[in-house]
Amino acid sequence: MNKADKNTVLPDAAHPSPLQRAVIRLIQALLLGLTALQFAALLVPAWKGPLGDVAAVLLALFIVPAFLRARRTTRILFCFLATAVAGVTLSVGDLRPIWLGLHNAMLLGAFLCVLQLLRTIAHAGPAIREVRTRLGQLDARHVPGGFAVGAFGLGSFLSFGAHAVLAPLLMPEAGEGARRAAALGSIRGISFAAFWSPFFVGVAFVTHQMHDVPAGSVILLGLFCATLALLCDLASTGTGPRSLGRIIHGLAPLAPISAMIAAVFIAIMELTGMSAIGAVVVGVPLLSAVMLVVSGREQAPRILKTSLAGIVYGSDELLLVAAANVFAAVLAGLPGFAPTVAPLLAGLAPFPLLLAVLLLMLAAGALGFHPAISAAVLLGVFAILPDAVDRLALAVALIIGWSLAVTISPVGVTVMVAGQMFRVPYPKLIFSRNLGGALVICVAAAGGLSLLDMVLRAG
16 A cells, blocks of 8 residues: 555555445546536526536535545545534524535536546547657756646646656656656646636636636636746746747647637637636537547547546545535625624735735645635635725636645645656655745736736726
């Protein structure tokens, strides 16, 4: 049994026990049912009410097997949230916020499921194999920049699955210093992609909660911020224009699939008025069906089997996201909480206010809290401070804070996967140049978004 197994009550061992298999199958069945219900509710809005209620029940049932399978750190955080929810609920005497929180989280459950499907299909495609071949020819001194740009491109739809594509590009004899530099570059690239990509939980969560803010504006502004951050990062690693040209050439095979994905989601949002997260839940199964047909009938069963098996690996994150949504809903109903906290922020100028948001997200991540928890609490506070800062600037600040927090979190999946893929102890990935870079980006983002706030208010 390896270290990961020891941190799990019911690990996914090579030879799982009957109880382990039962828990995994139950999680798969519940999440597949939840996804199907949300898919149908998005296509037929008239069914949204009853289907949503059934989906909320499935999500509630999912909590027990997900808790049994979760890592130790996830269980500790969940117990903390569950205790807080129970205490507030007993003091208020109202169970309705729990039901509301489950309703708020169920679409995110479907979102995580369909992402696994897209990740599996894309990873098996010829474009990824060609990218791996091209990037494998990079000079050693271009590794940090190459891995950052590669993770930025791949991570935009593979998320932390980009680590699995990039890590094998390193030579087997590469030393720990080279592996650490590559891993840190890959983490930064994925973090920058999370500023804007609708395939990341942060963008999906914030745009879902702040439905009054146009998702397209959030994504475009996030992409602008991410591009600036990436260019500054490349400059700091000495990646010049010629090297960048080679890296972009290496990523060129991704252009067709990226363009197709973007076109499909933009069309769905424009034609139906769906949110970004809704467009992903509806669009990914449709895209995946097309991609499976193109890949050939003989590969489809293997890809679908791999995707189904991979659903359970997102159960830890969904468990915490669901708990955070319930916690936020209960907290919002607690008399006096937001009115007590809000005056501490009221009256601040946009720059210190946005900087406080970013640093609070970063600090919570460093302490091991899932960003959904800190984002949910901050959204509750800003609900009674509607004029403190422009909503678009706030949304992007929350997403950037979320994206940076996972790069320094001791329990962040992105860092843990990077540690495994690149064979680097993950504490060495937390206490690194990425920490200083995150602080610099927070200050720069607060300054830029405060200027945006000023322009939007003047207009």
